[in-house]
Amino acid sequence: MTDTxxxxxxxxxxxxxxxxDQLLRLAQDGQVDLEALPLADITAEYLARTRQDLDPxxxxxxxxxxxxxxxxxxxxxxxxxxxxxxxxEEAGQLEELLEERLAAYRAFRDxxxxxxxxxxxxxxxxxxxxxxxxxxxxxxxxxxDLWRAFQEVLERGKERGAEIPAEGITVAERMAAIxxxxxxxxxxxxxxxxxxxxxxxxxIVVTFLALLELIRLLRVRVVQEAxxxxxxxxxxxxxxxxxxxxxx
Amino acid sequence: MSDLRIREVANAVExxxxxSGEPVGLDQLADAVQAPAExxxxxxxxxxxxxxxxGLEVQxxxxxxxxxxxxxxxxxxxxxxxxxxxxxLSRAALETLAIVAYRxxxxxxxxxxxxxxxxxHILERLEERRLIKxxxxxxxxxxxxxxxxxxxxxxxFGLRDLSDLPPLEAPGGSPSATAPAGTEEAExxxx
Numbered sequence: 001m002t003d004t005x006x007x008x009x010x011x012x013x014x015x016x017x018x019x020x021d022q023l024l025r026l027a028q029d030g031q032v033d034l035e036a037l038p039l040a041d042i043t044a045e046y047l048a049r050t051r052q053d054l055d056p057x058x059x060x061x062x063x064x065x066x067x068x069x070x071x072x073x074x075x076x077x078x079x080x081x082x083x084x085x086x087x088x089e090e091a092g093q094l095e096e097l098l099e100e101r102l103a104a105y106r107a108f109r110d111x112x113x114x115x116x117x118x119x120x121x122x123x124x125x126x127x128x129x130x131x132x133x134x135x136x137x138x139x140x141x142x143x144x145d146l147w148r149a150f151q152e153v154l155e156r157g158k159e160r161g162a163e164i165p166a167e168g169i170t171v172a173e174r175m176a177a178i179x180x181x182x183x184x185x186x187x188x189x190x191x192x193x194x195x196x197x198x199x200x201x202x203x204i205v206v207t208f209l210a211l212l213e214l215i216r217l218l219r220v221r222v223v224q225e226a227x228x229x230x231x232x233x234x235x236x237x238x239x240x241x242x243x244x245x246x247x248x
Numbered sequence: 249m250s251d252l253r254i255r256e257v258a259n260a261v262e263x264x265x266x267x268s269g270e271p272v273g274l275d276q277l278a279d280a281v282q283a284p285a286e287x288x289x290x291x292x293x294x295x296x297x298x299x300x301x302x303g304l305e306v307q308x309x310x311x312x313x314x315x316x317x318x319x320x321x322x323x324x325x326x327x328x329x330x331x332x333x334x335x336x337l338s339r340a341a342l343e344t345l346a347i348v349a350y351r352x353x354x355x356x357x358x359x360x361x362x363x364x365x366x367x368x369h370i371l372e373r374l375e376e377r378r379l380i381k382x383x384x385x386x387x388x389x390x391x392x393x394x395x396x397x398x399x400x401x402x403x404x405f406g407l408r409d410l411s412d413l414p415p416l417e418a419p420g421g422s423p424s425a426t427a428p429a430g431t432e433e434a435e436x437x438x439x
Contacts, residue, residue, distance in 0.1 A: 064340075105362050109343060111415075119337065124319035125316045127403075129269055
């Protein structure tokens with residue numbers, strides 16, 4: 001369970017050692033000397049780590065955290081404009097508002113800890129699933145498998161010689177093409193079949209984006225029977241769509 | 249009401265809870281077993297008492313009752329199911345979910361103002377997991393989507409309803425409402 005999540009990224013600088021989100025929190029609370037914070041080093045270290053172990057959720061979260069830090073530091077480095085001529089009272093109100101907001105945020109952070117405990121407890125409880133369980137859109141396929149298959153197709157694209165100049169292929173067009181192909185093959189098509197032999201690099205990338213979009217829109221199903229087995233894509237029939245996203 | 253009547257109703261309720269894949273409300277039980285709500289309530293109480301010391305228990309979740317396994321036997325069930333279990337939510341996702349739960353209906357910009365970071369991706373993921381959903385649009389510039397929690401959210405955390413949420417420590421020590429305003433609106437749109 002918990003071991004499916006990667007180890008948190010630990011920042012180590014001369015003055016701070018701990019997880020990235022803690023660093024951001026301290027920075028937001030004004031407890032970090034941003035000018036002295038070696039953000040380039042921290043980022044480089046994090047990027048090096050992602051080369052060994054790429055977890056999309058982890059990366060997304062950490063990139064936001066790093067970006068927020070960079071923004072804070074950029075603001076700190078910029079020369080401060082002279083305070084606008086506002087009545088002193090108004091400035092005080094703004095400060096009060098920010099203070100309030102920060103306090104509210106801290107309250108949510110605390111309550112998130114309580115929810116974490118409830119979550120942990122409920123993960124030990126099993127109940128009969130709803131009659132029509134949400135069909136897994138990705139059966140047996142990890143994002144990394146899809147990524148690997150994509151890399152293979154890209155490699156193939158690379159082997160071809162000159163590239164034909166862009167013809168303005170759009171994701172929408174490729175989505176329509178994939179759906180048409182799947183409609184003609186109710187038994188599903190192998191992943192490779194989405195990418196014609198003569199496809200250019202651009203076509204391959206756009207087609208892959210179209211596939212991801214179709215997965216997101218619940219229009220297709222992606223199935224891999226076994227690890228490293230060929231990935232097959234199926235159209236989702238209309239009756240598979242449940243009208244309400246949520247039962248009850 | 250006789251004990252025999254309660255016994256009969258309890259047996260019927262037990263059957264319904266076994267076959268149901270969702271929490272069953274008291275009124276739904278009353279309809280099915282054709283007994284007054286107070287008899288059903290007594291029957292549920294009897295069942296709960298009888299299930300003490302068993303592997304199953306009658307759990308009160310998302311406004312109804314459901315049979316569930318006791319946490320003590322989670323390992324055995326998990327070995328049987330061969331499932332690694334659902335991945336827990338990330339810290340950022342949990343925090344965002346907490347904001348939606350206590351401040352619903354709430355827009356993305358309002359959430360981001362509180363968290364201080366962009367939250368688009370996290371909201372999308374929470375929506376994919378059916379823990380939150382769009383409950384309407386705010387009648388302001390741009391008509392931003394308002395988010396609220398779902399019934400799956402209650403089931404996920406084993407809550408009876410939103411008033412069952414852990415109390416939110418009010419900033420500055422002033423008392424805060426745990427049942428957020430606008431909940432009724434969100435629920436009526438769910439029907």
